[in-house]
Each structure stands twice: as C-alpha cells, then as structure tokens.
Amino acid sequence: xxxxxLWMLLxxxxxxxxxxxxxxxxxxxxxxxxxxxxxxxxxSESAEEGSGGSSTFVFGRGADSEQLDPSKVTxxxxxxxxxxxxxxxxxxxxxxxxxxxxxxxxxxTSDDGLEWTFQLRDDVTFHDGTDFTAEDVVFNFExxxxxxxxxxxxxxxxxxxxxxGGIIEKVEATGDxxxxxxxxxxxAPFLNTLAMPPFGIASPDAIEEHGxxxxxxxxxxxxxxxxxxxxxxxxxxxxxxxxxxxTAKVDTVIFRVIPDNGARFMExxxxxxxxMNGMNPQDIQQAEDDEALQIIRRPSMNVSYMAMNxxxxxxxxxxxxRQAINLAIDKEKLLSLFEGIGKPAKNPMPPSLxxxxxxxxxxxxxxxxxxxxxxxAGYGDGMSITLYTMSNPRPYxxxxxxxxxxxxxxLKEVNIEVEIxxxxxxxxxxxxxxxxxxxxxxxxxxxxGDPDNFLYVLLDKDNAKKGSAGNIAFYKxxxxxxxxxxxxxxxxxxxxxxxxxxxxxIIHEDAPWFPIAHTTxxxxxxxxxxxxxxxxxxxxxxxxxxxx
Amino acid sequence: MLNYIxxxxxxxxxxxxxxxxxxxxxxxxxxxxxxxxxxxxxxxxTQLEMLREELNLNDxxxxxxxxxxxxxxxxxxxxxxxxxxSVASEIGSRLPATIELTLFxxxxxxxxxxxxxxxxxxxxxxxxxxLSMSGALFGVSMPIFWLGLMMIWLFSVELNWLPPSGRLSxxxxxxxxxxxYLVDSILTLNGTAFVDAFRHLLMPGLALAxxxxxxxxxxxxxxxxxxxxxxxxxxxxxxxxxxxxxxxQHALKNASLPVLTVIGLQFGFLLGGAVLTETIFSWPxxxxxxxxxxxxxxxxxxxSTILIIAIIFVLVNLITDIxxxxxxxxxxxx
Numbered sequence: 001x002x003x004x005x006l007w008m009l010l011x012x013x014x015x016x017x018x019x020x021x022x023x024x025x026x027x028x029x030x031x032x033x034x035x036x037x038x039x040x041x042x043x044s045e046s047a048e049e050g051s052g053g054s055s056t057f058v059f060g061r062g063a064d065s066e067q068l069d070p071s072k073v074t075x076x077x078x079x080x081x082x083x084x085x086x087x088x089x090x091x092x093x094x095x096x097x098x099x100x101x102x103x104x105x106x107x108x109t110s111d112d113g114l115e116w117t118f119q120l121r122d123d124v125t126f127h128d129g130t131d132f133t134a135e136d137v138v139f140n141f142e143x144x145x146x147x148x149x150x151x152x153x154x155x156x157x158x159x160x161x162x163x164x165g166g167i168i169e170k171v172e173a174t175g176d177x178x179x180x181x182x183x184x185x186x187x188a189p190f191l192n193t194l195a196m197p198p199f200g201i202a203s204p205d206a207i208e209e210h211g212x213x214x215x216x217x218x219x220x221x222x223x224x225x226x227x228x229x230x231x232x233x234x235x236x237x238x239x240x241x242x243x244x245x246x247t248a249k250v251d252t253v254i255f256r257v258i259p260d261n262g263a264r265f266m267e268x269x270x271x272x273x274x275x276m277n278g279m280n281p282q283d284i285q286q287a288e289d290d291e292a293l294q295i296i297r298r299p300s301m302n303v304s305y306m307a308m309n310x311x312x313x314x315x316x317x318x319x320x321x322r323q324a325i326n327l328a329i330d331k332e333k334l335l336s337l338f339e340g341i342g343k344p345a346k347n348p349m350p351p352s353l354x355x356x357x358x359x360x361x362x363x364x365x366x367x368x369x370x371x372x373x374x375x376x377a378g379y380g381d382g383m384s385i386t387l388y389t390m391s392n393p394r395p396y397x398x399x400x401x402x403x404x405x406x407x408x409x410x411l412k413e414v415n416i417e418v419e420i421x422x423x424x425x426x427x428x429x430x431x432x433x434x435x436x437x438x439x440x441x442x443x444x445x446x447x448x449g450d451p452d453n454f455l456y457v458l459l460d461k462d463n464a465k466k467g468s469a470g471n472i473a474f475y476k477x478x479x480x481x482x483x484x485x486x487x488x489x490x491x492x493x494x495x496x497x498x499x500x501x502x503x504x505x506i507i508h509e510d511a512p513w514f515p516i517a518h519t520t521x522x523x524x525x526x527x528x529x530x531x532x533x534x535x536x537x538x539x540x541x542x543x544x545x546x547x548x
Numbered sequence: 549m550l551n552y553i554x555x556x557x558x559x560x561x562x563x564x565x566x567x568x569x570x571x572x573x574x575x576x577x578x579x580x581x582x583x584x585x586x587x588x589x590x591x592x593x594t595q596l597e598m599l600r601e602e603l604n605l606n607d608x609x610x611x612x613x614x615x616x617x618x619x620x621x622x623x624x625x626x627x628x629x630x631x632x633x634s635v636a637s638e639i640g641s642r643l644p645a646t647i648e649l650t651l652f653x654x655x656x657x658x659x660x661x662x663x664x665x666x667x668x669x670x671x672x673x674x675x676x677x678x679l680s681m682s683g684a685l686f687g688v689s690m691p692i693f694w695l696g697l698m699m700i701w702l703f704s705v706e707l708n709w710l711p712p713s714g715r716l717s718x719x720x721x722x723x724x725x726x727x728x729y730l731v732d733s734i735l736t737l738n739g740t741a742f743v744d745a746f747r748h749l750l751m752p753g754l755a756l757a758x759x760x761x762x763x764x765x766x767x768x769x770x771x772x773x774x775x776x777x778x779x780x781x782x783x784x785x786x787x788x789x790x791x792x793x794x795x796x797q798h799a800l801k802n803a804s805l806p807v808l809t810v811i812g813l814q815f816g817f818l819l820g821g822a823v824l825t826e827t828i829f830s831w832p833x834x835x836x837x838x839x840x841x842x843x844x845x846x847x848x849x850x851x852s853t854i855l856i857i858a859i860i861f862v863l864v865n866l867i868t869d870i871x872x873x874x875x876x877x878x879x880x881x882x
Contacts, residue, residue, distance in 0.1 A: 063840075067631070074587065075588065148594070155591065155595070233715070236718070259836065263700055263830065266712060267712045270704045270708060270712055272713075424579070426845065447590075
C-alpha cells in the first residue's frame with residue numbers, strides 16, 4: 001500500500017512538473033541565454049563590489065519598461081531606457097526644451113513653412129555596425145505611418161486611417177546625408193516635436209532582422225548599447241565607445257525594477273542602487289538628512305487641474321459659477337497634500353515653458369466674493385455637482401482622493417454639495433473623455449516642450465469631441481481657437497509668444513479649469529553621482545553623469 | 549488508487565471550464581480597456597479603435613470566450629496583448645521563481661511549524677508553549693509588507709548581511725536549466741551562484757513562511773493535544789516505549805492529517821502568487837505578473853495564468869489526498 005501510494009505521488013508530481021515545464025518553452029532561453037555574451041563583465045563586477053571608483057550606474061524604478069521600441073510606447077519607464085539607446089534628428093538642450101542639433105547638424109525651412117530640410121551627420125554608425133544615412137531616416141518615418149501602434153506619430157502628426165502620414169506629406173532622402181520633409185500645412189511646433197524620444201531613429205537592418213521581436217532587441221545610435229533585458233527585473237546597457245556626441249562616463253547602466261517605493265528607498269540607503277525615482281513623500285526628508293544622498297528635483301513640465309464641464313446642462317455652463325469655484329478653493333491648503341513637491345498653478349501650462357504668462361493673476365481665495373458671484377448667477381441657495389477623481393496617484397497629483405475630499409469640504413462653505421465619484425484610472429479616463437462628469441481631476445505631462453502641446457491639446461474646441469476629448473472641460477471659445485490655430489502656423493517665435501500669452505488671459509477669464517499645481521518630482525541620488533541633470537520631459541540620457 | 553487519480557484528473561475538466569468562465573467574466577466585467585492601457589492616455593480614438601479591431605476586442609464576448617477556450621484546448625495559452633509574447637513562455641520564466649520561493653518558504657514553515665507545535669503540545673502550558681503560541685498569534689497577524697520592509701531595513705540597510713531584493717546578483721553567471729536557481733547552481737556545480745541565490749532567497753522565504761508557519765504550529769499543537777489523550781498513547785506509554793518514539797511514531801503520525809490539509813491549502817495559496825512578498829522583495833514571480841496583467845487588462849495573461857494556478861492548486865490537493873493514505877492506512881481513496 002505504502003509503495004503504491006508513493007508511486008502515485010511520484011506520478012502526480014511528474015504531472016505537475018510537466019505542466020510547469022510545458023509553460024517554459026525555449027522562448028525564455030533566448031532572453032536568459034544572452035547574458036553569457038555580455039561584455040564588460042569585469043567592470044561590472046568590480047563595480048558591484050567596491051563603493052568608490054564604480055563604473056556601473058544602477059537606477060531603481062517602480063515598473064519595468066513595456067517595450068524598448070520608443071515609437072510604440074507611451075510609458076515613461078520605456079522612454080527612460082530608450083532615451084539612452086536612440087538619438088533623434090534634433091534634441092532638447094540639457095536643461096530646457098530649446099532644440100539643439102543631434103543626428104541633424106543644421107536645418108532650414110522654406111518661406112511657406114511647408115518644407116524642412118535637414119543636413120545629417122555623416123559619421124554616425126548604429127550599434128549593429130551599419131552606417132546611418134538619410135535613407136534610414138526615411139525608413140523610420142515611413143515605418144511609423146504603418147499602423148495604430150505607433151502612438152506618438154499618430155498623435156503628434158495627426159495621422160489617421162485615411163491619412164496615415166498626417167501632416168507629413170512626404171519624407172525624402174535628397175542626398176546621402178540630407179533629408180527633406182514636406183508638410184501639408186505649416187506647423188510651428190514641428191522641430192520641437194522631432195526632438196521627442198519616440199522619434200528616435202532605429203537601425204532598419206535590426207528592425208528587419210528581429211521583426212516582431214525588435215522591441216526586445218533595440219538598436220540605435222545613442223550613447224548606450226542595449227545588452228540584456230530580464231523582464232520584471234533589470235535592463236542592462238553598456239557604453240557606446242564610438243558615440244558621436246559626449247561619450248558616456250560610466251561603462252554600464254542598469255535599470256532595476258523594485259516595485260515597492262519603500263523597499264526601493266532602502267535599497268538606495270543600503271547602496272545597491274545609485275539613484276531612484278518614485279519616492280514616498282515621507283522618505284524625502286530622510287533622504288535630505290542623509291549624508292550619502294542628495295535629492296534632485298525635476299523641473300516640472302506638467303499641470304494638474306480640475307476641469308469644469310462647460311458642455312453639460314447645469315450650473316457650470318455659467319462662467320460666474322466657474323469663477324466662484326476658483327475663488328472658493330484654498331489652493332495653498334490644497335497644496336499641502338502635495339507634501340512639498342507641488343507649486344501652485346495659475347495657468348494651464350508650466351512656467352518652465354517659453355510663452356508662460358506670468359502677468360495673469362490667480363483668482364485667490366475669497367469666499368465672500370465667491371458667494372456673491374454664485375448669488376448673481378442664481379445659485380446662492382446652493383447646488384450639487386459631481387467631482388470625478390481617479391483612485392490612484394498620478395505624477396502630477398499625488399493624493400487625488402484626499403484632494404477631492406478637501407475640495408468637497410471647501411465648496412460646502414459656499415453651499416455647493418460635491419458628490420465624489422472615484423474611478424480606477426482607465427475608467428476615469430473614459431468617463432471624463434465622454435463628459436460624464438461635472439468636475440473632474442486630470443493632469444498633463446508635456447510632450448514636446450511647446451505651449452501648443454498644452455493649450456491646444458487641453459483647451460481648444462478641436463479637442464472637445466466626446467469620447468476622445470483632451471479638452472475635458474469641453475470648453476469651446478472661437479476667439480481662443482483662432483489664436484491657437486494662428487500660433488500653430490506662425491513661424492516667428494516672438495509672435496508666437498505673444499499669441500500664447502493672450503491665450504492664457506482668455507482662458508483665465510473664462511475659467512474652464514481650476515488649475516491646481518505643477519509638480520517637481522524628486523529623484524534620490526547618491527552623493528557620488530555628479531552631473532545628474534533632470535530634464536523637464538521626464539527622462540534624460542545618462543552620458544553626462546559621472547560617478548566619483 | 550489509479551482509478552481514483554484518473555477520476556480526479558478527469559474532474560479537472562469541469563474545474564477548468566468553471567474557472568475559465570469566472571476569470572473571463574470577471575475580467576470583462578471590470579471596466580477598462582486593454583487598447584487604452586497599451587496605447588496610453590494620449591492615443592486618439594481612431595488609434596484605439598484600430599487596435600481594438602486588431603485584437604478582436606470588438607467581437608461578442610461569447611466569440612472571444614470561444615476563441616480563448618479553443619486555443620486552450622489545443623494547449624495554446626495565447627499571446628499577451630501587451631508584450632505580444634506567448635503567455636506560456638512568459639509564465640514559464642516566472643513560475644519557477646514563484647515555485648522556488650514557495651518550496652523554500654514551505655520547507656521552513658513545515659519544519660519549524662510542526663516542531664514547535666509538537667513541543668508546545670507535549671509541554672502544554674510550559675513557557676515554550678506560551679511563548680511559541682503567542683509567537684504564532686503574532687505571526688498570523690503580521691502584515692507581510694510591514695514585516696518585509698522591516699527585514700530589509702534590518703538585514704540589508706543596517707546590518708548589510710543580505711541582499712535586499714532580486715534572485716541573483718547581476719555579476720553572477722548561472723546557466724539556467726530548470727530556472728530554479730538553487731537547483732541549477734547545484735546541477736552546474738556552481739558554488740558561488742548557490743550561495744548568492746540562497747542569500748537572496750532567505751529574506752523573502754522567511755517573510756513568506758511566517759503566516760503558514762504560525763498556522764501549521766497552531767494546527768499541530770491542537771491536533772497533537774487531542775491525540776495525546778487517546779487510549780493507545782496511554783498504552784504505548786504504559787508499556788514503556790521511549791517518550792520520543794511515542795510522540796513521533798504514535799502521536800504525530802495520527803495527528804498529522806489535519807496538519808497535512810492545512811499544509812496543502814497553504815501551499816496552494818502561496819503558489820497562486822505571493823503578490824506582496826514578490827512586490828516588496830522585487831521577486832520576478834507569477835504573483836506580480838498577474839497583478840500587472842490585471843491592471844493593464846491583459847485578458848489572455850490573466851485568464852491563462854489563473855487557469856494554470858487553478859490546475860496546480862487541484863494537483864496539490866490531489867497530492868495531499870494521496871499523502872493521507874500514507875499517514876493513515878485506514879483511508880482508502882477508491
């Protein structure tokens with residue numbers, strides 16, 4: 001009996017092993033197997049052991065990259081890595097969003113603003129050894145028009161099924177190292193847009209070789225070469241010795257996934273990582289007090305706001321009510337929920353962008369004034385409205401639920417009953433895009449460092465279509481629309497600044513939003529790390545940073 | 549007994565169908581759009597629609613379910629919507645991590661739990677009994693994320709004894725065969741990797757073991773106390789058998805059935821993904837994988853993983869049932 005039972009046990013156990021083994025087919029072998037050919041092992045070994053003289057930079061973060069093909073992703077964690085591997089035609093300067101040469105050395109625009117000609121570098125090779133030429137640029141731009149998965153191309157250039165190229169009519173190699181874009185309409189933010197990480201130029205050979213798996217085997221021209229990706233664990237990059245720009249000071253960069261914020265901070269304290277993002281607010285002070293650590297605050301290119309649905313039948317259609325709500329909320333108090341990482345917002349775009357209108361005066365906190373405005377509008381006896389909020393924190397709004405409750409309490413003072421509707425992120429987005437809300441929290445992180453990317457995207461009537469609204473206040477103002485449209489085609493920078501300043505005044509007066517804050521998300525970095533300069537776009541190449 | 553096992557395996561089929569229906573409906577009932585989670589908040593409606601079409605998300609639910617089950621029937625778990633990789637290979641690289649952690653934790657839990665339970669029962673109301681049982685109560689009520697963070701703080705930050713997270717240091721080379729790192733390092737006679745993997749396993753293993761250990765200890769104690777009152781124990785003692793023999797041969801064996809049940813259940817739970825432990829200790833296992841998939845509405849991943857876990861759970865229970873016959877010959881499974 002005993003023997004038989006043992007036998008059976010063995011059988012069942014084998015069965016279980018088979019189930020498990022059936023899952024693990026050879027696919028994982030190629031992701032795991034590659035680590036044997038990683039170069040620089042000696043360097044990384046010495047780096048792991050010693051604390052000084054280390055040439056490996058380990059960056060800890062909360063989530064893994066989704067794909068390492070920047071043209072297909074929107075998550076910051078993917079871009080963080082691809083920013084090291086790829087170059088764009090032009091790039092942002094180190095600390096701001098002004099555009100400087102990268103793969104292209106110079107460029108010119110035709111008088112009508114429709115033709116852009118770029119001179120390319122002739123000394124660049126991809127990490128796979130192939131030469132970079134104008135044809136490669138054409139290849140990449142044509143690839144991005146091939147489907148919906150190239151999110152940013154579609155979104156930035158207005159591509160659709162009928163018009164897959166969007167505003168880019170054609171891209172031609174007009175020389176070995178010269179490429180010419182023909183646009184269907186003048187587009188002032190075009191250059192700024194080309195600097196965005198999603199438009200990193202990839203090696204056509206590698207794309208053809210890897211096909212569907214290209215996103216796991218990225219090949220660019222950037223300061224670091226992709227080595228290995230252990231999913232949910234780490235991504236390893238090594239220095240590109242032949243980089244045409246500033247050669248990296250560290251030999252290896254490792255991005256490590258440490259999901260828990262607290263655990264990640266402890267790893268930083270214990271020294272197993274060199275830098276991290278996504279800190280718990282309560283850890284910031286501790287990091288500041290720590291001799292071995294420094295806090296670096298990323299200048300914000302974002303805004304959080306409470307949009308007021310001007311399209312829905314009800315009190316919020318009335319400008320006076322919206323202004324009253326702006327007056328009735330104590331922004332200073334609200335910002336205490338940001339635990340020191342928020343600056344109050346008065347405009348829809350952050351002050352780090354050119355064109356910011358500092359002359360706009362915020363409404364300020366004035367309950368009496370709010371009450372009298374409400375009375376004028378006929379709502380002195382009170383009203384009740386909904387406030388939609390997401391349940392999870394966002395980079396621009398760390399505690400949405402508490403913020404909603406605070407606003408609920410403050411608006412009680414002026415007889416406004418607020419019903420809070422809390423949804424998980426996806427559902428929150430679809431609800432607000434559909435205009436189900438009276439008021440709703442949302443925020444925006446800039447893409448290309450151009451005011452158009454805030455004002456047009458978030459507040460123009462073109463973007464107030466139900467179901468896909470970027471303008472979730474459904475705010476429609478023709479005067480503003482004309483200004484924003486004009487600014488899109490105006491190539492004179494100074495005139496553009498004037499137009500955007502005017503736009504901000506109109507928006508302030510109409511008050512479709514209660515602008516909340518611009519955040520400065522902190523990074524905690526070891527003191528040994530020098531020259532870590534955070535970029536407003538949310539990630540930066542690591543070729544400048546040094547380890548002492 | 550063979551008949552019994554075959555019967556149990558056949559009964560897996562309705563379980564699979566039931567679980568798949570539940571998993572499928574739950575995932576589709578929860579609001580949220582996979583296309584949106586792939587393309588991000590900045591995608592246009594046209595882009596979303598194109599992707600939904602491409603992923604067949606516009607088909608009626610019944611068709612989607614049919615497609616999914618049709619693939620399952622041929623052994624194809626489908627492809628992840630998000631990463632486009634086959635779910636089988638993705639689970640395959642993560643399941644061993646979870647299994648290794650679970651086996652390690654359960655070994656700790658069973659050895660310490662049973663021993664503590666036996667001693668506590670034999671020396672009822674002694675200081676050891678009181679201490680270990682209040683310890684067990686403490687263990688059951690301990691939030692694992694808190695315990696985990698405290699362990700990292702103590703052993704990694706303050707004392708610097710153990711690595712805070714991951715499965716293996718980055719600079720250690722290990723040829724993967726089974727993907728159970730301890731086993732692989734033994735198979736390839738790689739001492740450095742074994743020590744490194746063991747050091748990485750220690751903290752998450754202990755953290756994960758706390759709750760099952762406490763439950764097992766309490767269960768063993770109460771079960772032992774009951775058995776110790778039986779006549780045959782008195783007889784065994786009376787005929788002068790050595791105390792240890794009575795306790796381990798006569799008493800523990802008879803007391804072990806309920807303990808075994810608890811062990812089986814706990815084992816199943818842990819395999820199903822020790823989400824919190826995996827999160828705190830950055831352990832790249834199945835638990836985190838499923839949670840991420842749920843958050844991004846990656847339907848095929850969630851559905852298939854839940855199925856696999858359900859099957860493993862059933863198999864673990866089956867093993868437990870077979871073990872009953874080993875410990876108690878009176879039990880007949882047929």
